[in-house]
Amino acid sequence: MSVGCTHIYGDFVPLEESKISIFDTGFLHSDVVYDVTTAWQGYIFKLEEHLERFAASCAGFHLKNPYSNEETAKLLAECTRRAGCEDGAFIHMHVTRGEYAEGSRDPRFCENQFVCYVVPYVWLWGEEKSKAGINIHMTDIERISSKAVDARYKNFHWGDLIQAQYQAYEAGRDDAALCGPDGNLAEGPGFNIWVIKNGVCATPDENCLLGMSRRSAIELCEMSGIPFELRKVHPDELRHADEAFATSSAGGIMPITAVDDKPLGNGAPGILTTQLFNNYWHQREEGWCGTKISELLDG
């Protein structure tokens, strides 16, 4: 039995029994939003901010979480405890549209479903590569435009991202970076992208998820007095960066050390990237922006 726990259809079940109706349009039309946070040393990270973003994603898709934020927080905590992952958890929550009434295609009358699952902490590229840095593939597949599906609402429209990853793996690289329809960098599959040139960090401000770890990187830059910019970023800026890194709940701050097989700088994680990485984990160990699981559950 795999380590983890799911809450679905009102029950806590093992991962192997975590099944959803194929008639839930969360499956049939990817009519679902999600969010991800993590737990570390007994603390859930930025719980309130994640719940706020989750609620915004729901609203953006005209979905409604059947649970209040307070109830959701308790379910996530309970699921984390049942999974036995309080010291290192990957916490995934979803609201799906649910099933259509018979003969109807009207999304307004579906009973929206909440699902969450918790598994041991995930490093996006495995622990070793997430720390040592990856070789990223610049794809010509376009990221879905926010004019079609708004990237601010965290969703599973990943067809472009998966095909980009497929290209990357076939090319022997570790993951992919996508541009939006305007030709500027958008994001990668599950991560935001940062470039550093002459001591200044920059990350795209459009057609990408406004990631929580992206926000953490902003806060860490502010704490350390590292200048940063939120703006359009051309892919050539990534190709010619002094350093680059990705941000994701599944690893925090993770070095990008090569683009299309060409090393950035000397090919090792950069100085500022390493500083941000160390600060991130130092803060996490200290319970930074953490909500204590035991307090959520035991009052």
Added chain:
Amino acid sequence: MSVGCTHIYGDFVPLEESKISIFDTGFLHSDVVYDVTTAWQGYIFKLEEHLERFAASCAGFHLKNPYSNEETAKLLAECTRRAGCEDGAFIHMHVTRGEYAEGSRDPRFCENQFVCYVVPYVWLWGEEKSKAGINIHMTDIERISSKAVDARYKNFHWGDLIQAQYQAYEAGRDDAALCGPDGNLAEGPGFNIWVIKNGVCATPDENCLLGMSRRSAIELCEMSGIPFELRKVHPDELRHADEAFATSSAGGIMPITAVDDKPLGNGAPGILTTQLFNNYWHQREEGWCGTKISELLDG
């Protein structure tokens, strides 16, 4: 118990037991392609063409149907018979990516899953409206670009379509029409769009599914000597059409009789639309392009 039958994880099960693992990236990343055909009077419609397109969708997403086309055909027929729907069936087939190996995000090493379900024949807008015509809503939500997710590969990236439908319903209209990023008509949620002006039919040739019912309409135009064009179609051509119709497996040829509450022509189904509708159903009754279910199953 609802009428229908599903084949999933190698078993035939009732609709109520048709559940898929939430860890199948068909759910988690909408990494899934599908196809839909119908049965009428004991015949499955254009089975070979649908299986060919389904295989093309799989290939486009780097997925592989674990069953051959011949095996798939038998599964669809068996599922239709078990559903008791041989005289009027809606037949849905899917290949999902499956689950990632633990710690991996590599789509190349997943065991792809085949799922199909059969329910009684579905009319896209209910039988009455699908025959009498609908009032369509022109939305400003953009259809996902084929540069991101290729619309030729039938997929569940419907976030844009669902939000457009939501707008349509809120405006008291029946369904929505979307334009692609170039500002020309793309498609609606599950249907292609046709306009008729001065006796000439036209339908978009880009950023839309190359629908099987769209193809049927082309064949019916050819049979009846009705001129038609496959080309860019501006949304104003829909607004100012003499007639318009939608094509979908869920209804065949269906009149669009108003755009944004403004009637097309006299507000009734147009003459050519009615001719195509009648020809479509006459042909279907005759077993047009049909594969006899009993021959598939009983040899």
